[in-house]
Amino acid sequence: MLVVALLGGYAYYRNLESGLKRESVVPALGNQRPPETGALNVLLLGSDSRDGNNQKYGATSHGLGERSDTLMLLHMSPDRDKVTLVSFPRDLMVVIPSCTSRNGTPLASGLRQINSAFNDGGVVCAMRTVESLTKLRLDHFVKVDFTGFKGIIDALQGISICLPKAVNDPKAKLVLSAGKHVVNGEQALGYVRARYSMGDGSDLSRIKRQQIFLTQVMKKVTDGGMLTDPGRLNAFLQAAIAAVTVDDELSLTRMLEIARSVKGMSAGQLKGITVPVQAYVADKNRVQLAQPAADDFFERLRSDVEVSQPATSPGPSASAAPQAEIPRDKVRVQVLNGSGKGGLAKKAADELAAQGFVVTETGNAPETAVTSIRYAKRQQEGAAYADVVAARLSKDKRTPVAGKVKPATTERFQTSTPAATPTGKASGPIVQLVIGADWPGVRVASVIPDSLKDKTVDASTNPCQ
Template identity: 65%
Template sequence: MSVALTFVLVAAVLGGYGYYRFLWSDLEVEPIEVGASRPPDTGALNVLLVGSDSREGANQKYGATTVGAGERTDTIMLLHIAPNRDNATMISFPRDSMVQIPECEGRNGAVLTGGLRQINSAFNDGGINCTIKTLESLTNIKINHFVKVDFAGFKGIINAIGGIEICLPKAVNDKQAKLVLGPGKHVVNGEQALGYVRTRYSLGDGSDLSRIERQQIFLTQVLKKITDGGLLTDPAKLNDFLQAGIKAVTVDSGLGLDRMLEIANSVQGLTAKQLKGITVPTVPYPEDKARVQFAEPAARDFFEAVRNDVEVTAKPTPGKSAAPEVKREQVRVQVLNATGEQGKALQVADALAAQGFVVTHVGNAATAPLTSIRYAKKDATDGPAYGDAVAGRLSQDKRKPEEGKVKALTSQPYKSSSASPSAKPGQKLDGPVIQLVIGRDWPGVRVLTAIPDSLKDKVVDSNTDPCKGTR
């Protein structure tokens, strides 16, 4: 729900600031205290989302016998928003994962000895700070903020947006999860929605991994309804949502209204289409098949990809047409150095060629303050798409391709400083030539690390069939 609250606060940027500050005063906060030794800040925004099963207050109906017994979590997700705020990845950590948990302070103030334990024990025994410390030690990804959601709060959020459509392949009668519905499609309210995301054995294959996939699909549908369903333009609905959201969550003390508005401003162009859900790759834990452990090297490679801000893309849905995509291997690029720094064009050309672009020429241009991407006027039809393919690889910033006369400057054929040529023999290239002029503000080429093939068919996005997680 952290991503949902962030998106909705875009509306608060536009007006009603004083009211939202008043509303925000009711928010429960808790400081992040994990010590000074933490991963570096990369410019990405990483928000930890945990679901609390506390039975206090309005949550007593979900287990009155456990009132006063603290709180546990079955849901651990990390929302990663790229530094240039053009894509978001929702990473789920299976609760049954056996991992090395570092030494932490327990909920009672005593020191918890580090060791190999189930990942959700970090929260159960040490609370949110032990969970953050554990995830940072496992991923080397710095967690900037956290959002904790309880049962009653989750229901309030779903009720405030008018429910979410789900799909059931069979009748479900799960009294423990409080979910009783017939087969087919249903719009579920808060109580039913909570049962739908909590139930484990009544849907899918009964595993926690199956439940995670269902939760990810559900959250992408929530975000789609928030961004596409008119919530941001309906003051009454917006107010109901914010009131429910604030009652639903506990956040870190650094996530005040000003910080949330700052984040909201930065993600205004991000929609549900850019949100991808994925689960950390796992394999059965040898000593207990009911548990799992991270699959290596796939998990390590995946965390590296996230740290380097690599897009996580889903395999196309069978039978569903998609807009043609310009692949890097189809794009011819001329790289011109306008920074005044010697050798910059060749350096950038090598980085682009390593990612598959066909670099044809490198050269120099008159010093310019801004980086630009150009295509010839005659290529007005295809130029923007080919230019966007180059723009998409620029770190922290996307420059829109410009139509016009490309710079006719002295350049030379590109020769890679590595042994491999840029273009493959016999490669057919008939698209427009794109000219990248590197200005003094050059943001750099984004690092590209391959997402493991084993994860491609496990990505959830806004196009994922809502029935998938229930089969």
């Protein structure tokens, strides 16, 4: 919506932006929040409110509040070159932090279903819960209800879906034959909300269907000719503005900034994944985070940091071959831990080896506050090799320094994942990575680990499965 609106001109966009429903959340979130990483994280909430025009979906629930029927985290990399859509099952049991209820009374921290955070404490409580789980700072939120969702799909003139078998679900108001269909808003709402009549009846099955549907929506927005049809574009934007509620920090200036950064992004850059879960021991109808897989995944999201340009190294070696000409399997690295925290050298070595580097040794170094990458002054090409390693570290921690490379106290490195060990022969200068107290971590090659790749949904996923 931001990208296409930007193309329509500032005055028109300002008129659209003035119609947005807003809610203030930042003051209530407090100061004890995760740090900024350069990524853009937006909480997407699908409200199951039965108030107003939504009464037809359950009049007996009118006035009883709203739960997060759908809860997703939209994560855009700092370089804005990829998008990961992370779904949280509504039946997920988590520790919800202390919040303030919708009527202003305190809510104690406790183990509850994740969708109750939104019902009991509103958007602020939902955001605090996701931040507590992921240790990621949420920049914004977007909320849409049943009626708003339908309006957006109708404005897009329907979305293509595919059913492996016929569906007759009166609860979801969905009756369709097997095969391909273009569904309108009402049918689309039934398709993404149906649970027991489609798939295996689980919320996890429904989530995958929702992610597939969203990839089809993105295809329609970016590839369907809407950008060149003023009438369709206006109808879509008017419907979208009327459908959503956003935080008041999502100002016109901020929207334009985001729009410029993601201009040109295609449906192929969107990947959907569900957080790793397993059965909840106390109730087979609930799930809990699967550990350590969930924490590893959240760490990857936090480590998805900006690497736009390699650092410029000092000294006479600045004229050495550029980073792009040096394959990682030609780079030899010693990893030494000077942080004072145990295990970091081995962990960093594993991560670098998995990305193709030849790690020759790990060990300890005298404690230091600052992480550094060292190479020998006498080796003219050392800076270029150091840059290859530096590019895999977090922003602002990537400048190599020329100096003497000494093994210090080392031991032979053996990766814990032998399959990731590179087969190339490295013969260039040795680069020494000394981990300090400010260790930023190794930038992940992919937010989604190999163990979850088969659970990923993207533009290539078969919608008929």
